[in-house]
Amino acid sequence: MSKEDDYQPPKIWQWEKGNGGRFASINRPTAGATHVKELPCGKHPHQLYSLATPNGVKVTILLEELLALGREQAEYDAWLVRIDEGDQFGSGFVAANPNAKIPALIDHSMEPPLRIFESGAILLYLAEKFDAFIPTDWTERTECLNWLFWQMGAAPYLGGGFGHFYAYAPIKIKYAIDRFAMETKRQLDVLDRELADKPYLAGDAYTIADIAIWSWYGQLALGRLYEAGEFLQVQEYQHVQRWAEAIKQRSAVRRGLLVNKVWGEESRQLAERHAAADIDAVLGAPGSD
Numbered sequence: 679m680s681k682e683d684d685y686q687p688p689k690i691w692q693w694e695k696g697n698g699g700r701f702a703s704i705n706r707p708t709a710g711a712t713h714v715k716e717l718p719c720g721k722h723p724h725q726l727y728s729l730a731t732p733n734g735v736k737v738t739i740l741l742e743e744l745l746a747l748g749r750e751q752a753e754y755d756a757w758l759v760r761i762d763e764g765d766q767f768g769s770g771f772v773a774a775n776p777n778a779k780i781p782a783l784i785d786h787s788m789e790p791p792l793r794i795f796e797s798g799a800i801l802l803y804l805a806e807k808f809d810a811f812i813p814t815d816w817t818e819r820t821e822c823l824n825w826l827f828w829q830m831g832a833a834p835y836l837g838g839g840f841g842h843f844y845a846y847a848p849i850k851i852k853y854a855i856d857r858f859a860m861e862t863k864r865q866l867d868v869l870d871r872e873l874a875d876k877p878y879l880a881g882d883a884y885t886i887a888d889i890a891i892w893s894w895y896g897q898l899a900l901g902r903l904y905e906a907g908e909f910l911q912v913q914e915y916q917h918v919q920r921w922a923e924a925i926k927q928r929s930a931v932r933r934g935l936l937v938n939k940v941w942g943e944e945s946r947q948l949a950e951r952h953a954a955a956d957i958d959a960v961l962g963a964p965g966s967d
Contacts, residue, residue: 700846704764709778715768719786720755720952727757727771728781730939732837732893732903733797737781738951739889739934740804740811745954746930749808751787756937756951798830801886811886822880825887833894835861836903845904859910862898866915869895873917877924888925896922933957 693707719725724741728734744752759765759780766778774782775795783800785792794803802823805812813819839858843851869891872879879887894903899915899922901907913919925931937951948960 699848701762704762704767709772709776710767711769711772712764712767713769715765715770717768717770717774717784718757719784720757722753722755722952723751723785723787724754725757725784725786726754726781727759727774727783728938729759729761730935730937731761731780732833732897733779734781734938735935736797736890736893737783737800737804738937739893739931740801740886742930742934742937742957743889743928744804744808744810747808747810749810752804752808754951758938758940758949760940796830798826798890801826801890805886811884811889813880813883813885818881818883822885822887825879826890829887829890829894832865835865836894836898840906841904844906844909863910866895866899866910866912866918869921870915870917873921878921884925888921892922892925892931896925900926933961936960 696702699705717725717727726737726741728737730738738756741752741754759771761780765771766775766780771782772778774784774793777795779795781795781797781800783794783803785794785803794800802812813822835858840855840862843854843858847854869879876882878884879891895918897903898906898910899912899918901912907913936946936948936957938949939947940949941947946960948956951957
């Protein structure tokens with residue numbers, strides 16, 4: 679029996695800095711800034727500080743969708759936050775989001791500028807500000823918010839649960855992987871049943887609920903998260919597959935996925951976005967979708 683198999687929790691938990699894992703160097707049990715670093719600020723009304731993780735692309739997809747609708751006041755600068763290097767613990771970022779997690783948005787169209795943090799809150803803020811991608815009918819709006827908040831509560835089981843133990847943990851623990859794989863598949867089944875008789879989660883219209891959930895579960899269904907598609911047999915969820923593929927084809931989705939992306943093929947990376955032309959240049963590069 680290994681030391682891990684025989685582990686018994688102590689009476690009082692103590693933090694061990696060298697606890698292993700991909701993010702061990704930045705994980706800690708305390709909040710607050712670790713260094714002084716002010717946030718950059720561009721010329722547009724909305725300043726986004728983020729990374730192209732599932733939580734990050736929710737916001738860039740919505741901003742690109744708003745711009746595609748002609749909402750020019752939704753223009754934005756997107757600044758890269760390298761979470762693996764601890765950028766999120768700079769004093770400026772912690773002032774924008776005391777939880778020190780991406781994404782964070784600062785709206786400079788008002789005085790004083792307004793901070794918005796947590797991806798779901800940012801989606802709701804922008805949808806209400808620009809009166810788009812959220813239903814006006816009370817019943818439909820409530821259904822949209824049902825699914826938006828479902829995603830905020832469900833995704834930690836996929837990201838911090840399944841993704842962590844399947845892809846990032848320094849040791850593979852069967853109980854943990856089985857537990858979170860089961861829950862992830864249950865959630866996929868929830869979505870599959872719901873999408874069996876309607877095109878989008880809130881009904882006939884594409885909303886912020888779809889953007890939030892697609893960024894996690896749609897990408898998982900398309901084999902883009904954790905290289906876990908075969909392991910989870912995501913092809914079984916036919917209605918999720920149809921929905922995920924339809925959203926993938928949207929121009930604004932393709933654009934939003936590129937922003938603050940700093941991995942993969944170099945020609946498909948875009949560390950910062952300050953104008954539509956920045957994305958256009960990447961989309962026009964060889965090998966683009």
